[in-house]
Amino acid sequence: QKEVEQNSGPLSVPEGAIASLNCTYSDRVSQSFFWYRQYSGKSPELIMSIYSNGDKEDGRFTAQLNKASQYVSLLIRDSQPSDSATYLCAVRSSKAAGNKLTFGGGTRVLVKP
Amino acid sequence: EPEVTQTPSHQVTQMGQEVILRCVPISNHLYFYWYRQILGQKVEFLVSFYNNEISEKSEIFDDQFSVERPDGSNFTLKIRSTKLEDSAMYFCASSEELAGVYNEQFFGPGTRLTVL
Numbered sequence: 001q002k003e004v005e006q007n008s009g010p011l012s013v014p015e016g017a018i019a020s021l022n023c024t025y026s027d028r029v030s031q032s033f034f035w036y037r038q039y040s041g042k043s044p045e046l047i048m049s050i051y052s053n054g055d056k057e058d059g060r061f062t063a064q065l066n067k068a069s070q071y072v073s074l075l076i077r078d079s080q081p082s083d084s085a086t087y088l089c090a091v092r093s094s095k096a097a098g099n100k101l102t103f104g105g106g107t108r109v110l111v112k113p
Numbered sequence: 114e115p116e117v118t119q120t121p122s123h124q125v126t127q128m129g130q131e132v133i134l135r136c137v138p139i140s141n142h143l144y145f146y147w148y149r150q151i152l153g154q155k156v157e158f159l160v161s162f163y164n165n166e167i168s169e170k171s172e173i174f175d176d177q178f179s180v181e182r183p184d185g186s187n188f189t190l191k192i193r194s195t196k197l198e199d200s201a202m203y204f205c206a207s208s209e210e211l212a213g214v215y216n217e218q219f220f221g222p223g224t225r226l227t228v229l
Contacts, residue, residue, distance in 0.1 A: 032216060043204050043220040044156060051215065088156065092216060098161030098169025099144055099208060099216045105155050 002027040004091050006104035013111050019076040021107045023089030026070070032092040033065055033072045037085045038106065044088055048074065079111045115139045117221035119205050125227045126195055134190045134224045136205030144168070145188045146206040146218060147180065156204070162188065195228045202226075 036044035
């Protein structure tokens with residue numbers, strides 16, 4: 001069973017600080033990695049994708065990938081109260097002929113003003 | 114900005130009844146998906162669909178489930194005889210690329226299915 005693991009939180013962060021979220025995955029041949037944001041009662045919203053080892057920055061978000069350690073992370077800089085949500089890590093295996101995404105359980109982030 | 118749309122937003126049904134959930138994927142996308150999320154649980158993959166056939170399905174997607182693209186825009190999920198445990202949020206998603214690495218899936222707002 002291919003697993004994606006995340007700390008459920010909540011991760012409490014002061015406004016303006018950096019939120020650091022982690023995700024580990026078990027399928028060594030995974031190729032594509034995604035971070036989704038999900039507000040309560042809403043659908044997952046894609047915020048970052050990463051495919052190669054290293055860092056990828058997009059605005060206040062930075063995704064980091066280390067395939068050797070099977071680890072992907074998300075940093076949120078200058079956290080705002082509107083960033084309060086559950087952040088889902090999703091992984092696509094290279095063997096997923098149909099592009100199946102396997103999701104982690106999500107990390108709940110609370111940004112306190 | 115193009116987006117995936119889903120109808121209805123909320124469906125209430127009696128156990129044993131058939132339901133059809135509808136989705137309109139983003140217009141130039143080629144892959145379509147259904148996921149579900151039981152309250153408080155992970156998002157789970159159900160099925161992916163490409164070129165008018167199922168590409169991959171999960172163990173959840175048994176004979177009670179079917180998908181169809183009845184025309185050039187709609188994508189539907191049918192549950193033939195609903196069970197209490199089918200109560201969940203059902204999300205439709207679509208992606209532009211073929212089965213490659215650079216595959217970003219965009220989700221619709223979901224249909225909340227309640228089986229009584």
